[in-house]
Structure formats: structure tokens, C-alpha cells
Amino acid sequence: MMKVFISQPMNGKSDEEILKRRKEIQDYCIKTFQKPCDFIDSFSKKDETVRKGRIAMLGDSISLMCDAELVVFDKGWEKTHGCRVERMVCAEYSIPVYDMDNPIARIHKVRTEDEVVFWR
Numbered sequence: 001m002m003k004v005f006i007s008q009p010m011n012g013k014s015d016e017e018i019l020k021r022r023k024e025i026q027d028y029c030i031k032t033f034q035k036p037c038d039f040i041d042s043f044s045k046k047d048e049t050v051r052k053g054r055i056a057m058l059g060d061s062i063s064l065m066c067d068a069e070l071v072v073f074d075k076g077w078e079k080t081h082g083c084r085v086e087r088m089v090c091a092e093y094s095i096p097v098y099d100m101d102n103p104i105a106r107i108h109k110v111r112t113e114d115e116v117v118f119w120r
Contacts, residue, residue: 001035001038003038003069004068004071005039005040005067005070010080058081065089070098071097072100073097074101076101
């Protein structure tokens with residue numbers, strides 16, 4: 001099962017809007033990749049982390065990315081600080097990414113435990 005992390009813009013959106021979009025992305029991934037996906041739950045509202053602010057919340061997200069075999073970036077990721085930092089982490093640590101809004105420039109190589117999968 002492929003472990004997938006979702007990076008999505010959240011600023012100015014309600015919890016309901018965020019969770020609805022996450023579900024849409026999950027459904028899209030399952031349909032597109034045609035293999036079982038285990039989605040890493042990075043939408044956390046831990047009181048202590050929320051009190052510490054956005055940097056602490058971003059730090060929690062980045063720590064969860066270490067288990068990801070693929071990071072899916074939602075439309076508009078390049079306009080938000082947190083998503084841009086997550087993208088830099090992927091680049092620096094060679095974590096494969098998938099862009100929802102740019103089908104031509106997607107990075108397609110994903111390594112799973114027993115195989116390498118390419119999507120085109």
C-alpha cells in the first residue's frame with residue numbers, strides 16, 4: 001500500500017471545506033493510481049500545536065512527511081507558505097510529488113516497497 005501525504009492550501013478555509021477537498025483528492029488518487037493508498041492524516045488540530053501557531057503546525061506536517069512515498073500537491077500550493085516549504089522538503093529529500101493542477105509537469109516516479117511505478 002502506497003503512503004500518500006496531501007499538501008493543500010488551508011488558509012481562510014473552514015475545517016469542513018478542508019476535509020471535503022481532502023476527500024476529493026483521496027478519491028482522485030485511488031482512481032488515478034489504481035492501487036491501494038494509505039493517506040497520512042496531516043490535518044491535525046492538537047490544542048498545544050494550534051496554540052504555538054502556524055510554524056508549529058507546519059513542523060508537525062513535515063514530521064509526518066517522512067513516512068510518505070508520494071506527496072500530492074493540491075491546486076494553488078505555490079501561493080501558500082506552508083505548501084511551498086513542504087515542496088522544498090520534497091525537493092531536498094527526494095520525496096516524489098504529484099501536482100493536481102499541472103498534468104504535463106508532474107513528477108511521475110514513485111518507489112514502493114517492491115516496485116517502481118510510473119504514471120504518464
